[in-house]
């Protein structure tokens with residue numbers, strides 16, 4: 400994919416549905432009583448993997464262009480499930496299936512098969528789950544088991560690990576108390592509460608008692624992790640508005656970064672939809688300063704770090720990201736692939752074990768990169784190239800289908816001209 404440099408970029412963008420919320424709406428309604436309509440769902444490759452897995456397990460799911468219809472069931476069947484590239488699908492399914500009296504095998508593509516799964520399997524075993532990984536990774540095999548609640552510490556601030564435990568706890572005898580080191584995204588707690596689950600949250604501790612779920616219609620907001628690319632383009636090149644974006648405080652670390660970097664942004668039409676805060680986000684071209692990001696902020700912007708690194712490369716002064724070693728176990732080793740991308744474009748970035756150090760240059764030359772089949776590297780690279788002097792080329796650019804199938808079309812639409820307000 401060739402990306403041309405732009406002198407200006409602006410416009411109003413319709414960003415696809417939130418990936419985390421779409422996965423959850425499909426998974427949770429699959430085991431609830433009744434039928435649910437999910438509107439604004441993301442139909443990217445990851446969420447399609449979740450739909451296919453649930454169909455293989457015996458759940459009736461229909462889709463049309465705008466909605467997903469899920470007919471929940473208590474009787475899942477034994478199955479072998481292809482989770483594709485999707486860590487959320489595999490990890491949440493591990494918890495969902497652990498106490499469901501089914502035998503299942505979960506497998507995925509080469510990237511997913513290289514990612515850690517014991518972080519979910521080990522705490523699930525404390526509840527009595529019969530679950531085996533292959534040397535810590537996929538394929539994962541799940542056997543029938545009766546679960547009982549207990550106290551569990553997740554040793555990593557991961558919403559995927561926490562959500563798997565909450566799902567298993569719904570079917571466990573008694574009470575399960577889950578404690579995480581830092582607060583990760585809380586869409587699971589919000590949605591399950593709306594579906595009738597007995598869940599209480601106090602800081603970083605979630606207490607779950609055995610409960611059944613009733614179907615719940617979900618209107619999925621746009622994904623702030625996808626909006627982030629168009630927000631960054633506004634900050635670098637003009638003015639952008641992304642409508643109807645989810646601004647759950649466990650996801651808005653990028654806005655805290657914008658404040659530190661001096662990005663001129665505003666939230667408009669703030670409202671709550673299906674228990675999730677939503678707003679329109681307007682971002683204007685700004686003089687950027689370097690930032691220091693430390694561990695506490697990382698869970699709230701984990702998926703945005705590659706595009707934040709791009710902004711830092713265009714900023715005045717030095718930026719340091721630390722406490723972000725989780726990036727090494729995403730769809731690619733995102734510390735390495737981000738460093739490789741920014742270096743290839745002529746930026747000054749150094750790899751650190753838990754992040755990176757960037758000396759901002761205010762300009763990048765441009766150049767060619769490989770996405771390493773990582774959607775967020777491809778999209779961050781496209782943003783950097785659009786703002787670069789010469790533009791360049793992205794190999795394996797199609798992987799944006801994972802979370803943002805129309806990304807390049809949207810990028811072409813933002814040619815400047817009329818900004819609708």
Ligand code: S3P
Pocket residue numbers: 418419420422487556557558559560562583584701702725
């Ligand atoms: C996700 C949680 C995050 C994030 C991923 C989606 C989720 O992973 O990186 O893209 O939907 O729960 P971790 O919770 O493992 O950090």
